[in-house]
Amino acid sequence: MTREAIKGIIDEGTEIMEDFADSPALDAGILSAAQAVEHYEITRYDTLKTWAEELGLPDAVTLLDQNLQEEKETDELLTRLAKARVNRQAA
Numbered sequence: 001m002t003r004e005a006i007k008g009i010i011d012e013g014t015e016i017m018e019d020f021a022d023s024p025a026l027d028a029g030i031l032s033a034a035q036a037v038e039h040y041e042i043t044r045y046d047t048l049k050t051w052a053e054e055l056g057l058p059d060a061v062t063l064l065d066q067n068l069q070e071e072k073e074t075d076e077l078l079t080r081l082a083k084a085r086v087n088r089q090a091a
């Protein structure tokens, strides 16, 4: 089953790469697309973790929380990279 939301996010990233191929804003655009993926993953893992809590599945809660924390860390790293360098290059 195709997930339309993530397909849209990936399509948007592809469009950004095409539209900004020769622009100094390319890296900023790619970073924004990568963060959209991370945010999508965060919403999904957060929901699944909540469901696992409600269903009384502590092992699943632990694993889903690990994934959730990894996604949040990646998002934070991308934000730091954007603020430190990429957005300034684009401007």
Ligand SMILES: [Fe+2]
Pocket (backbone or CB within 6 Å): 037, 038, 041, 071, 074
């Ligand atoms: Fe991720």
